[in-house]
Amino acid sequence: MTHKHLFSRALSANPDRLHFAAHSHHLWPDASFDGQVKAWEDAARLADLKWGRIMGPVLEEAQSHIARELKLPDSTTIAFSPNTHDFLVRIFSAIPKRPVRVLATDGEFHSFRRQMARWVEAGEAELVNAPADELVAKAESGGFDLIFASQVLFNSGAIIGELERLAAQAKPEGPWVVVDGYHGFMAIETDLSAIADRIFYVSGGYKYAMAGEGVCFLHAPPGFAPRPVVTGWYAAFEDLALPPGAVGYAQDGGRFLGSTFDASGLYRFNAVRRMLDAEGITTASVSAHVVKLQRQFVEANGLPGFELLNPLGDGAHARFLAYRGPSAPSLHAALEARNVIIDVRGDVLRIGFGIYQDAQDVDQLADILREI
Template sequence: MSTSYKQHFSRFHAAAPERLHFAAHSHHYWPDVTFEAQMQCWEDAARLTGGKWDVVLGEVMPAVQRGIARHLGLPDPASLAFAPNTHEFVKRLLSCLPAARPPRILTSDGEFHSFTRQIARLEEDGLAAVTRVAVEPFADFQERFVAAAGEGVYDLIFVSQVFFNSGFTLTDLAGLVAALPAEGFVVLDGYHGFLARPSDLGAVAERVFYMAGGYKYAMSGEGVCFLHAPPGYGARPRDTGWYAAFGALAQAPAGGAAYAEDGRRFFGATFDPVGLYRMRAVLRLLDALKLDTAAIHAHARGLQDLFLAGLRSAASGLLPPERLLIDPARQPCGNFLTFDLGSEAAAGAAHARLKGAGIATDFRGARLRLGFGLYQDAADVTELLRRLAAL
């Protein structure tokens, strides 16, 4: 745990020097290079006005596509589309499904709100038929999920790579996809996996959609989410924007809309490009530091181990070690730790006490989460343990 990268996040640290920010799974600190990148976006707009789009679409976006593809092992960067949030992609994917009947959807009971809320609303009006597989118990989730997929015919299979409310992780993505039926769409929500867990999608790139974004571990802030769209799936989303026609080689039906054949078919319309500038700067920084996802995860894991060792040697009544939902030493886990405190009231009270001590965390229901990332080092964990002991 000798390596520290905190110097690359000096602006965020200086803005609130007393804050211990252990919510890396929620709002990750941005490295300093994103400040210059944000200024560059403004300056390009002032210098080029409408001509800025030649830079955005011809230089910035392709650089980000190449960087994402490299970290995910994708064979073709052009398979990547961008949107301000993943909910846009959810809507576009749903708009590819059959319209003559309610589409059949298989998912889990642990997906994030951008998906669960939307399909729940469609269910209310009989516009979707949804089957949900319980994530817990974790040990046999993948087997139960595959079995459920084989028991029906689904238009859409949607599941997380790392589950947001537990940290439980699907590690054998190739094995999972190979075991699923060949029909329908398969979508992996990788928001808690991208740049947090080593993810090689090369073996499944022709079969699965993969979506994630910059707000969390990509350290790029809001407004820059992406979708890998495998060839041959969802050629003409009904929910579309005029950017989806850029480079449209596919001939439109008579009087219909034409679409690009690569990932651009999932584009929407005009967007704020500043997130792309920030993400390009982050990807360049990781290259300069020679940090891949495995190294980032190893850094977070080292901090987790240090924290848990300290917590167990001086047990905290606020975060009892026995309340840890997944021990990363025994089971693959995301870059955050989840404590199930028994009730939402207990989790809320713990969150409030931590906040009062200058410790940023968050909670979902009865579960309180602590995230670990590049902007922290061993000294931060030591101080976290000291403040916990004082509480």
């Protein structure tokens, strides 16, 4: 299965590039261009009245796509924001005690690590880090207000496979469990139906959703964090039971909305999801294609002397291969000089795969690595 024809604009824009960073800035399919144009056309046609369309059918369609992908029982639990950091800040603000006792893996993304370090520095939080394979047991020992874990770790590709055990710790009064699904959403099949009433789940369009930046989302379980302290006027709700002057909130996921935003990401996301449906492309079929390419690359032994941190097995796998070696930075630079795009995190090279690649691309990458 190859679908290069769906990415004709991105591929033709830089025809000599070999792009193996689908886990980072995934190439945009042609459908996303159509979605971007539609956003502009609606703004030109409707002007001020565009918000009725955006906050109505456009947002509702995006919610329905996400709910179907994650097997969520109720699409209205989903809110949108330009980035997932917004949601972290709002969730944290809703916890009524200080310092907040936080448990996280030792492999969370820079955004979380930086913000948490600053909260610790300011006396707002106390942080305990645990290896991914020890996180659940540590959570079960108790004593935390917030448990934060990536579904797939961004640096190593390790997968947290015990979400149900983790979710079992969650209660409306605390602790709250937040799963960062940015490397899981539309990368591995994810069924949250059994735990949707207990966990927060955040992700976005930049990677495997193929829709670019500006379209991140949060699934917020009912009854958890009903009144975030950090809030925007889009989260307003006319609750007649409130005393005059009180701050009201939507009762669904809308309680986590912020303020005015660029809605073009929603249009792109919807257009991409419609394209996938029309082509019969699912997360499972993309994963099968990706694993085939990954096996081909591993068997080609393109990186001798490097340690593969996430070996291929029979179960779910990250959309990238993570290789550790001391020459990772220099090798990354040498590849970039030849217009071969992967990425590097310290001494770890990440090679990402997607549906705009085929076996010939993998052979070419392996040949270039052997030449270097």
